[in-house]
Amino acid sequence: MRRTITKVGSLAAVSMFALAVAQPAQAAQSGGAGTRPAAYFEFTDGKDTFVFQLTDPARIKQARDIISGVDKENVGVMGTVVKTPAPYNKPWKYQLAPDSVKFFSMAVEVCDASIAYVNDHLSEVGGALLPNSTWCPWSSKLKREITAP
Structure with a gap:
């Protein structure tokens, strides 16, 4: 027993x-x-602005370092396009997957497109336009952190 x-x-x-x-x-x-705090950032392509969400603490720190001028090289924003709107990113009909966002200084041409062009041709994203839905607008520049919507 x-x-x-x-x-x-x-x-x-x-x-x-x-x-x-x-x-x-x-x-x-x-x-x-509540598992990971979110932060929201804005970038521009020279004409329009786009807001994206980050949840990875290392990426949030990297974004803040870019904004503060600590990192002056990797100011471009790239990530995977999600074909659904986000309430914090109006008027655009799409968003970036938060865990896919990275920052770059140079990228391949196949993933380059303006914010408005992606929005206007969203049905083509993932095919001939932005294969694998990877978007890296060459003229993108991370500008600022915004308050949570």
Whole structure:
């Protein structure tokens, strides 16, 4: 009887440990509310402005370093186009996937297009226009951080 209780107790302890370890990992994967603070930034292509969201603390720091002038090289913004509007990015009909955003100094021509051109040809994005939905407007320049909408 004593062995059965010890085995059951050990099994329960292992199960509780596994549950405790799994919950934070699941929350991070699902992007659960409150798991990662969001920051919003604006860039321009010389004519229009575009707002995007970042949730990765390292990328948020990098964006702030660009704005403050610490990083003067990687001021262009690139990421994966998501063909749905975001409430913080009006009037555009699309947004950038927050976890895809990177900053660059040079990029290949195939991912270059203006903000308005992408908006006007959104149905073509992912095909001949911006293969894999990767967008890197060459004239983009990160301008400022904005308050959360």
